[in-house]
Amino acid sequence: MGSVFRSEEMCLAQLFLQAASAYDCVSELGEDGLVEFRDLNPNVTTFQRKFVSEMRRCEEMEKTLGYLLQEIKKADISLMDCDVNPVAPLPKHVLKIQLDLSHQAQFEEFPSLDKEPLMDYTNMQRLGAKLGFIAGIIHPWKVGPFERMLWRVCKGYTILTYEELDIPLEDPESGEDVKWVVFLVSYWGEQIGQKVKKICDCYHCHVYPYPNTNQERKDIVAGLNTRIQDLHTVLYRTEEYLQQVLSKASESIHTWLIQVRKMKAIYHILNLCSFDVTNKCLIAEVWCPVADLPKVRQALEEGSRKSMATVPSFVNRIPTTDTPPTLLRTNKFTSGFQNIVDAYGVGNYQEVNPGPYTIVTFPFLFAVMFGDFGHGLIMSVFALWMVLSENNPKLKRTRNEIWNTFFDGRYIILMMGLFSLYTGLIYNDCFSKSLNIFGSGWSVKSMYNSNVWKNADVRHNQYLTLDPNVTGVFRGPYPFGIDPIWNLATNRLSFLNSFKMKMSVIVGITHMTFGVILGVFNHLHFKKQFNIYLVFIPEMLFMMCLFGYLVFMIIYKWLAYSAANSELAPSILIHFINMFVMQRNEDAQLYPGQNGVQIFLVVISILSVPVLLFGKPGYLYWKHHGGRNFGTYRKGYTLVRRGSEEEVSLLRTHEMEQGDIHSNHTSQADGAEQEFDFGDIFMHQAIHTIEYCLGCVSNTASYLRLWALSLAHAQLSEVLWGMVLHMGLRMDNDYGSLLLFPAFGFFAVLTVAILLVMEGLSAFLHALRLHWVEFQNKFYTGTGYKFSPFSFELLIRHSDDFA
Amino acid sequence: MTNACTMGYSGLTVPIIVLTVFWGVIGGVVSWFIPKGPNRGVMNTILVTRAVCCSLFWQIAIRSQLKPLFGPQLKTETIWYLCNQWP
Numbered sequence: 001m002g003s004v005f006r007s008e009e010m011c012l013a014q015l016f017l018q019a020a021s022a023y024d025c026v027s028e029l030g031e032d033g034l035v036e037f038r039d040l041n042p043n044v045t046t047f048q049r050k051f052v053s054e055m056r057r058c059e060e061m062e063k064t065l066g067y068l069l070q071e072i073k074k075a076d077i078s079l080m081d082c083d084v085n086p087v088a089p090l091p092k093h094v095l096k097i098q099l100d101l102s103h104q105a106q107f108e109e110f111p112s113l114d115k116e117p118l119m120d121y122t123n124m125q126r127l128g129a130k131l132g133f134i135a136g137i138i139h140p141w142k143v144g145p146f147e148r149m150l151w152r153v154c155k156g157y158t159i160l161t162y163e164e165l166d167i168p169l170e171d172p173e174s175g176e177d178v179k180w181v182v183f184l185v186s187y188w189g190e191q192i193g194q195k196v197k198k199i200c201d202c203y204h205c206h207v208y209p210y211p212n213t214n215q216e217r218k219d220i221v222a223g224l225n226t227r228i229q230d231l232h233t234v235l236y237r238t239e240e241y242l243q244q245v246l247s248k249a250s251e252s253i254h255t256w257l258i259q260v261r262k263m264k265a266i267y268h269i270l271n272l273c274s275f276d277v278t279n280k281c282l283i284a285e286v287w288c289p290v291a292d293l294p295k296v297r298q299a300l301e302e303g304s305r306k307s308m309a310t311v312p313s314f315v316n317r318i319p320t321t322d323t324p325p326t327l328l329r330t331n332k333f334t335s336g337f338q339n340i341v342d343a344y345g346v347g348n349y350q351e352v353n354p355g356p357y358t359i360v361t362f363p364f365l366f367a368v369m370f371g372d373f374g375h376g377l378i379m380s381v382f383a384l385w386m387v388l389s390e391n392n393p394k395l396k397r398t399r400n401e402i403w404n405t406f407f408d409g410r411y412i413i414l415m416m417g418l419f420s421l422y423t424g425l426i427y428n429d430c431f432s433k434s435l436n437i438f439g440s441g442w443s444v445k446s447m448y449n450s451n452v453w454k455n456a457d458v459r460h461n462q463y464l465t466l467d468p469n470v471t472g473v474f475r476g477p478y479p480f481g482i483d484p485i486w487n488l489a490t491n492r493l494s495f496l497n498s499f500k501m502k503m504s505v506i507v508g509i510t511h512m513t514f515g516v517i518l519g520v521f522n523h524l525h526f527k528k529q530f531n532i533y534l535v536f537i538p539e540m541l542f543m544m545c546l547f548g549y550l551v552f553m554i555i556y557k558w559l560a561y562s563a564a565n566s567e568l569a570p571s572i573l574i575h576f577i578n579m580f581v582m583q584r585n586e587d588a589q590l591y592p593g594q595n596g597v598q599i600f601l602v603v604i605s606i607l608s609v610p611v612l613l614f615g616k617p618g619y620l621y622w623k624h625h626g627g628r629n630f631g632t633y634r635k636g637y638t639l640v641r642r643g644s645e646e647e648v649s650l651l652r653t654h655e656m657e658q659g660d661i662h663s664n665h666t667s668q669a670d671g672a673e674q675e676f677d678f679g680d681i682f683m684h685q686a687i688h689t690i691e692y693c694l695g696c697v698s699n700t701a702s703y704l705r706l707w708a709l710s711l712a713h714a715q716l717s718e719v720l721w722g723m724v725l726h727m728g729l730r731m732d733n734d735y736g737s738l739l740l741f742p743a744f745g746f747f748a749v750l751t752v753a754i755l756l757v758m759e760g761l762s763a764f765l766h767a768l769r770l771h772w773v774e775f776q777n778k779f780y781t782g783t784g785y786k787f788s789p790f791s792f793e794l795l796i797r798h799s800d801d802f803a
Numbered sequence: 804m805t806n807a808c809t810m811g812y813s814g815l816t817v818p819i820i821v822l823t824v825f826w827g828v829i830g831g832v833v834s835w836f837i838p839k840g841p842n843r844g845v846m847n848t849i850l851v852t853r854a855v856c857c858s859l860f861w862q863i864a865i866r867s868q869l870k871p872l873f874g875p876q877l878k879t880e881t882i883w884y885l886c887n888q889w890p
Contacts, residue, residue, distance in 0.1 A: 004844055004845050005844065005848075329841075331842065334845060356844070356845050356848040356849070357848065357852055359845070359848075359849055359852075360848075360849055360852035360853045360856060361852065361856065364853075364856045364857075364860075368860070422857060422860075423860065426860060426861060426864050439890070440889065441868075442874065442875065443889070443890070444877075444882055444885040444886050444889065445886055445889070445890075448886060453882075458879045458882055458883065459879075461879060462878065462879060463876050463877065463878060463879070464876070464877060464879060464882060465873070465874055465875070465876040465877075466874030466875055466876075466877070467874055468871050468873070468874050473874065474871060474874070477865050477868040477869050478865075478868065479818035479865070480818065480822075480861070480865075481861075481864055482864060482868070483868060485875050485877075485885075486875055488875070488877060488878075488881050488885075489875030489876055489877055490876050490877070490878065491873075491875060491876040492875070494873075495871075495873075495875070498867075499863075499864075499867045499868075502863070502867065503860075503863045503864075503867075506859075506863055507859070507860075507863075510859065555866065558866050558867055558869060558870065559866065559869065559870070561870065561872060562870035562871075562872070563870070563871060563872055563873070563874075566872040566873065569872055
């Protein structure tokens with residue numbers, strides 16, 4: 001089987017990296033994204049690791065780059081979207097980059113000069129030699145309190161005049177443009193002058209010297225004006241230069257950013273390695289898929305070649321008892337569905353992967369709950385649009401979380417929409433109306449022709465029921481789906497409920513049986529054949545004898561009973577309950593000999609429970625304490641004693657793969673007795689048995705949500721039709737056609753909001769639950785951990801998400 | 804009872820044959836034609852699972868309608884309409 005059905009085989013490998021070429025080799029490995037590094041220095045803190053200074057340097061560069069990026073964004077220079085993938089630079093190139101960056105940072109300091117304000121002078125009458133003046137500018141919000149404070153403190157011995165400036169100037173503290181207010185305080189007396197100065201300080205005014213003669217004032221104003229002109233020119237020039245510098249920087253800033261990030265990642269990885277005894281060689285331990293070992297060798301050779309090292313680096317596979325990570329290779333289509341499975345739990349190493357089956361069963365179960373042709377069409381078109389424009393970069397990089405979620409699941413939505421089209425056709429439900437493609441199987445005319453109905457009947461009654469017993473009324477089942485006449489009938493729900501409930505039960509039992517069968521593949525792969533006889537067969541017997549028989553009864557009743565003997569048709573549910581209670585069915589039997597068959601099935605299923613409960617622990621106990629396999633076990637025992645360290649480890653690996661999660665096999669290097677905790681295994685098996693048996697019943701009932709949700713969906717769309725669009729179409733006054741437009745708009749909005757979004761999410765959630773709980777707990781453990789390789793691509797994609 | 808049986812089956816054989824062949828083609832034959840890429844296993848699984856699911860669903864729909872135990876109850880206006888419009 002291909003690698004998608006089961007996770008790939010992984011091996012632990014040791015890389016011996018030459019000290020000089022370590023950087024290049026790791027860079028090559030990062031480009032390919034093949035291996036996952038393990039931390040060989042777990043006891044060392046971040047500050048004690050070997051490459052701390054390099055990491056610090058990288059982080060400083062990152063900070064400078066971040067600041068540059070901010071400045072570029074502030075200046076509104078457009079950044080080029082770059083898909084460039086530059087290689088991590090060598091340390092000597094790094095210095096050059098650092099110098100460049102520091103140059104750029106310096107020029108940033110220039111434009112933060114604050115401007116001198118214009119000074120406006122007011123014509124003030126001079127009243128006395130002791131008159132003093134204080135002039136300044138103040139923030140406009142503070143003018144009121146300032147004035148009040150002056151009045152209270154100086155008790156009216158000051159006069160405050162103020163005027164707003166015409167042009168807004170930048171406030172150096174807050175950076176905003178504010179219209180400053182220029183004020184002039186005139187006062188009598190020295191002490192009041194001191195008080196006024198203190199108040200001005202409090203309110204953070206900029207105070208300026210106010211000359212006493214008119215001539216001086218004019219001179220000062222002229223001087224200030226020229227100064228302002230000069231400053232304007234200087235500022236203008238500086239801003240131009242800043243723009244130039246930033247534009248040049250914006251071209252290469254992305255490249256720099258990526259390069260610095262890659263460097264940081266490489267040093268982080270190098271920190272994880274350990275030095276060997278001679279201090280010339282770095283040793284790294286990696287998890288690597290077995291199929292990729294030749295590629296790793298190639299990458300190491302490439303790295304050695306680039307750094308022109310004399311001694312090549314090489315990779316060596318080592319045996320291990322640790323559980324390897326799980327790797328499942330997915331493409332853009334399968335990754336969505338695999339994420340659904342992984343969200344429940346990443347599979348154990350080499351466990352059967354429910355992913356490929358989920359690609360079909362998940363949209364199918366969704367569609368059973370959502371089945372409407374019209375809504376499915378809208379959903380498919382929407383998903384198709386997303387899929388066709390998936391290469392549009394604007395769609396890929398939006399910040400909107402909700403849109404990103406929908407966009408990432410575009411293939412899932414497409415599959416769900418396509419399956420909904422199909423189930424909508426079968427349910428014969430298109431925006432709550434049925435399509436009559438093949439001609440209905442029910443004929444009303446025949447009721448007249450057979451003289452069952454006469455015109456008088458029709459006139460005097462409100463409802464009449466067609467009788468399939470009359471010849472010609474029922475002419476055969478509708479070839480594809482539900483007959484369209486049921487859409488017009490008032491007892492539609494009686495028929496549909498029965499149909500959908502039975503359909504849910506059949507689909508559910510099929511799904512669960514499939515799950516149990518998938519467990520067989522696990523048993524076969526991990527070479528535990530005894531599981532097949534002691535676990536799988538009792539489970540299947542239990543399920544089939546009870547619920548498989550239920551399915552049989554459903555199908556039998558469909559085929560054996562017709563309208564002619566419909567009064568005799570028994571209720572299946574009552575028969576099923578009676579079967580459990582072992583009560584005889586006095587009145588009707590579904591088929592002759594039913595009682596005997598039912599008793600037989602119940603006995604078998606009851607017998608399979610103790611087999612399930614005691615079989616596996618008993619067998620393991622017997623095997624451990626000597627049995628038929630004693631000979632081979634002994635041989636394995638002596639091998640452990642005689643063999644080398646490598647063989648011991650290999651044997652341990654083999655046993656680890658076989659050993660299940662319940663048993664504690666703690667084997668020591670000197671080949672001591674293996675511990676066998678019978679109590680633990682038995683407890684685990686008891687829990688499994690109870691869970692399985694009770695779960696069979698409750699999970700079957702749980703699948704009835706397929707019926708419930710599809711009923712809710714159908715009813716909602718019927719309400720929307722009846723209450724909204726039908727009203728709009730029925731209006732027969734003059735302006736009725738105009739009112740149809742808003743009515744349709746309302747209908748469309750509610751359809752999308754309630755039926756597509758809300759019902760869609762609800763059906764999605766329930767389909768998810770059915771998969772995670774009812775299907776996967778029959779065979780899936782999901783306690784592994786995911787393989788996360790050291791890959792620059794993943795790194796950059798993650799950091800872009802945060803940028 | 805036998806009348807209803809034969810009547811039921813006569814309208815049934817054609818759809819059953821058509822649809823079984825259709826899903827059989829999709830599930831079985833098309834699988835042979837999938838090019839031998841890395842996705843062969845996935846594509847085959849998808850096709851077979853889809854054939855099984857869809858045909859199962861259709862079969863349930865048609866078998867439940869083969870022998871109806873009761874007929875639809877219609878409003879008399881609908882009856883008037885259907886009498887004249889439907890064959």
